[in-house]
Each structure stands twice: as structure tokens, then as C-alpha cells.
Amino acid sequence: MEIFHISAECYPVAKVGGLADVVGALPKYQNKAGHLARVVIPCYDTKFKKENKFECVHWGFVKLGKFNFSFNVLKETTDKLGFELYLIEIPELFDRKEVYGYEDDIERFLSFQIAALDWIIGRNEMPDVINCHDHHTGLIPFMMLYCDKYKKIQNTPSMITIHNGLYQGQFGFDKLHYLPEFDLAHVNVLEWDHCINSLAVAIKCAWAVTTVSPNYLNEINYSANGLESLFNIVRYKSRGILNGIDTEVWDPAKDKMLEKNYSVENFQKGKQQNKETLCTLFNLDPKKPLFSFIGRLLEEKGGDLLPQASALALSENYKEINILILGSGNQEIENHLNSLLVDYKGNYNTFIGYNEELAHLIYAGADFLLMPSRVEPCGLNQMYSLRYGTIPIVRRTGGLKDTVIDFGDDGNGISHDQASVGDICYSIQRAVSLYKDKKHLNEIRQLGMNTDHSWEKACQEYIEVYNLIINKV
Numbered sequence: 415m416e417i418f419h420i421s422a423e424c425y426p427v428a429k430v431g432g433l434a435d436v437v438g439a440l441p442k443y444q445n446k447a448g449h450l451a452r453v454v455i456p457c458y459d460t461k462f463k464k465e466n467k468f469e470c471v472h473w474g475f476v477k478l479g480k481f482n483f484s485f486n487v488l489k490e491t492t493d494k495l496g497f498e499l500y501l502i503e504i505p506e507l508f509d510r511k512e513v514y515g516y517e518d519d520i521e522r523f524l525s526f527q528i529a530a531l532d533w534i535i536g537r538n539e540m541p542d543v544i545n546c547h548d549h550h551t552g553l554i555p556f557m558m559l560y561c562d563k564y565k566k567i568q569n570t571p572s573m574i575t576i577h578n579g580l581y582q583g584q585f586g587f588d589k590l591h592y593l594p595e596f597d598l599a600h601v602n603v604l605e606w607d608h609c610i611n612s613l614a615v616a617i618k619c620a621w622a623v624t625t626v627s628p629n630y631l632n633e634i635n636y637s638a639n640g641l642e643s644l645f646n647i648v649r650y651k652s653r654g655i656l657n658g659i660d661t662e663v664w665d666p667a668k669d670k671m672l673e674k675n676y677s678v679e680n681f682q683k684g685k686q687q688n689k690e691t692l693c694t695l696f697n698l699d700p701k702k703p704l705f706s707f708i709g710r711l712l713e714e715k716g717g718d719l720l721p722q723a724s725a726l727a728l729s730e731n732y733k734e735i736n737i738l739i740l741g742s743g744n745q746e747i748e749n750h751l752n753s754l755l756v757d758y759k760g761n762y763n764t765f766i767g768y769n770e771e772l773a774h775l776i777y778a779g780a781d782f783l784l785m786p787s788r789v790e791p792c793g794l795n796q797m798y799s800l801r802y803g804t805i806p807i808v809r810r811t812g813g814l815k816d817t818v819i820d821f822g823d824d825g826n827g828i829s830h831d832q833a834s835v836g837d838i839c840y841s842i843q844r845a846v847s848l849y850k851d852k853k854h855l856n857e858i859r860q861l862g863m864n865t866d867h868s869w870e871k872a873c874q875e876y877i878e879v880y881n882l883i884i885n886k887v
């Protein structure tokens with residue numbers, strides 16, 4: 415089966431969060447299973463682009479209203495990622511350092527989607543399925559169905575995978591003329607809540623809708639940033655497939671970013687050595703339990719709760735625990751977190767920014783990973799931490815509920831119900847008690863390390879959904 419994944423991110427080419435990890439892994443496992451999975455993303459000004467070789471396999475023009483952009487399709491020449499990678503190069507719009515966050519994001523991602531489809535329909539053979547990811551590629555299923563110039567691909571099934579339904583890519587009808595010509599009888603398909611909503615369009619037009627965990631699919635029926643009723647309507651074509659993790663990239667026995675590699679056989683020594691390195695780097699005490707947080711510092715992740723929860727936990731357990739925060743996002747939260755540095759020096763530290771190497775070292779060296787998320791469609795951090803023998807402390811939501819069971823129920827982690835300072839601190843207290851019971855602590859760590867979160871099963875489920883929609887043709 416030939417599959418095209420079209421996305422805004424792909425690890426290790428361009429990463430902001432979990433979307434990149436999934437798009438950088440799922441196609442690799444689909445290829446290993448005997449399919450031909452390719453990835454198409456925009457060509458940003460990234461380290462990967464600079465350090466690798468590409469050949470131009472196609473060029474063309476995108477017309478966006480009165481604007482004209484020339485584009486190239488660049489193919490990575492070695493296939494070293496485990497899949498064919500294609501970058502859509504539109505220098506005026508994408509030759510920039512960041513993936514998102516520009517005023518012209520609508521124009522950027524619309525041009526990308528049009529260029530990607532122009533190239534795909536210019537090929538001799540159409541793929542068996544097009545798998546779009548999140549709202550940045552949400553207009554593709556619509557264009558495939560209704561735009562005159564894409565008639566050739568009208569009968570090819572499309573699927574939208576929702577990694578985060580909070581972000582929907584809305585824009586006004588004043589930009590309707592950016593879309594390639596289509597039969598205006600279908601213009602209402604574009605509308606949701608008085609604007610063009612890219613994610614809603616994809617949900618309506620794609621032949622199948624998947625979310626990145628089964629529990630998230632249940633949750634979005636009553637909490638989806640305005641799309642609840644739409645999710646109810648399309649339930650018949652929806653499925654929640656729990657993400658896997660790339661066990662080749664995330665392997666404590668081989669991870670080059672660690673100070674010391676280890677496996678489930680010798681994890682106590684290995685973890686301690688990584689912890690000592692981390693504690694030296696961040697002026698913390700390696701004899702005390704180390705609690706960490708890695709991620710975007712936003713309300714969605716419970717980031718706003720971290721400063722108060724850290725201050726409270728440190729004052730209650732002062733000199734008993736360490737806390738280390740790695741992340742960036744809301745400036746107010748960042749400042750609040752940094753304001754604790756003086757009072758809790760020696761027990762608390764932060765790294766405000768994005769640092770892939772440090773994230774790996776933290777998964778290995780921390781004892782507990784905090785994830786007090788309000789919304790977590792799947793969450794990969796808890797799966798990485800389990801694999802690295804670090805116990806996740808999570809709020810029971812989305813994919814966290816599917817993957818972390820409280821140790822009180824013989825599970826692999828610690829979980830609480832509320833995204834609140836009180837619940838986080840209570841969980842930290844339970845973790846401190848657990849930390850003193852080394853036998854029990856190590857049993858839970860072992861359980862986590864032995865859990866199979868590999869992509870093989872999820873990969874099979876994706877293929878099942880593709881087959882369902884292909885057989886409908």
C-alpha cells in the first residue's frame with residue numbers, strides 16, 4: 415500500500431512537539447511492515463535541511479489570490495530516516511527558523527497544501543491513501559473532493575489524524591479566494607462557527623478520522639473547543655489509535671544523548687549515573703528524589719500550576735526533594751518559574767527553552783515526571799519516561815488515562831483526577847513515600863520499562879483503517 419503522510423512537523427527534520435515524533439516514526443514502521451509510506455512537510459530553515467543532501471524532483475507555482483509563489487519539491491537522497499522524505503520548498507514563506515507563530519501562517523500552510531497536491535497529482539500513479547495530520551493539512555481532504563484541478567485524486571481516500579483538537583486553523587471568508595477553483599455549491603462545507611475552520615473541514619471531508627488515543631476520542635465528544643457536535647456526527651468514521659513510541663530513538667540502552675546507557679537489567683546504577691550528571695549541571699542533590707517536567711509551558715499542559723505546586727512541594731518537603739523544569743511557552747509562567755530560583759536554590763532549577771539532548775537526559779536521570787495536563791490527546795512523555803524507568807505522575811486525562819495506571823491499583827505510575835495544585839502536591843507526597851520504599855519503587859520502574867509501547871500494534875491499526883476506506887471506493 416502506498417501512503418502519503420502530509421504534516422507540518424517530522425522528527426528529526428522539524429520538531430515542536432509530539433506531532434513530529436509520530437510523523438517521524440509511524441511511516442518507518444509502516445515501511446517495515448511492507449508498505450510504502452512517504453512523508454511530505456514544508457522546507458523550513460532547520461539544521462537537518464542544512465546538514466543533508468536533497469534532489470529537486472518537481473517544481474511549480476502556487477497561486478494564492480493575487481500572490482504567486484514558486485515551489486520546489488526536494489527529496490532527501492539517502493532514505494536514512496526509514497522513509498522517503500519530501501520537503502516543499504517555498505522560500506518566501508518557509509525559509510524561517512520557526513515552524514509556527516507567524517502572522518501569515520494561514521497563507522504559509524495553505525500554499526504548502528496546494529503545492530503538495532499539485533505535485534502528487536502530477537505523478538503517474540495516485541497513492542492508495544493520503545493521511546493528513548492536524549489542521550495545517552486539513553483543507554487537503556476538501557480540495558481532493560471538490561477542486562476542479564484535483565479531480566484526478568477525487569477517488570483516493572483521505573484520512574485526518576488529530577494530534578491536538580484545540581488548534582483548528584480558523585480564518586475568515588475574505589480569504590476564500592486563496593483556494594483553487596471549486597464548485598461553490600460546496601462552500602458550506604468550509605464553514606464552522608462563521609469562519610473557515612481547517613480542522614472542521616478535514617473532519618467533515620476525510621473518509622476516516624483518527625485521534626491519537628481512544629480516551630481522547632471519548633473526551634472530544636464533550637470537550638473539543640467548539641467541535642463537540644461535529645465529533646458526535648462523525649463518530650461512525652472515527653477511531654482512537656494509541657500512539658506508539660520509536661523504540662529505536664528512545665532506547666536507554668543505546669541512546670547517545672545519555673551519560674550512561676542502561677537496560678532493565680542494570681537500571682538502578684545507570685539511572686543514578688545520569689541523575690548525578692543532571693544534578694551537577696543544575697546544582698541539585700543526587701541523593702534526593704528528582705521530580706521533573708518537560709514540555710510546553712501552557713495552561714493546556716498544566717504549566718500554570720507548576721510554579722505554585724513547586725513552591726508548595728518544596729516548602730513542605732524542603733530539603734527532601736529536587737525539582738527540575740525544562741520547557742518554554744507562556745512568558746508569565748516562565749517568569750513565575752524563574753522567580754523561585756533564589757528561594758529554593760540547591761533544590762530547584764529550570765531550563766527555559768527547547769533542548770532535545772537535555773530532555774533525553776532528564777527522562778533517564780529523573781525519578782518522577784510530572785504531567786498535570788488539562789488536555790493531553792495522547793502524550794508521549796509518559797511513555798518515554800516509562801521506557802527510561804522514570805515514574806510518571808499524571809492527571810487522568812486523554813491518553814494519560816490510557817497509558818498510566820496508579821501504583822495503588824498495581825499500575826506503573828501515579829495518577830490524580832484534578833489539574834490542581836492540591837492534587838499535584840498530594841501525588842508528590844505519595845511519590846516521596848514510595849521513593850523511600852526502594853523495593854516497591856524498583857518494581858514499578860521495572861514494570862514501566864517492560865511495557866511494550868512500540869509502534870507495531872498502532873501501525874497495524876492504521877493499516878486496518880486505511881483498508882476500510884480503500885475498500886469503500
Ligand code: ADP
Pocket residue numbers: 430431432433435578708709710740741742767768769770773792793794795796
Ligand atoms: P505535545 O505535542 O502536546 O507538546 P507530546 O507529549 O505529544 O506533547 O510530545 C512532546 C514531545 O516534545 C516529546 O518528545 C518531548 O520530549 C518534547 N519536548 C517538549 N518540550 C520540550 C523541550 N522544552 N525541550 C525538549 N523536548 C521537548
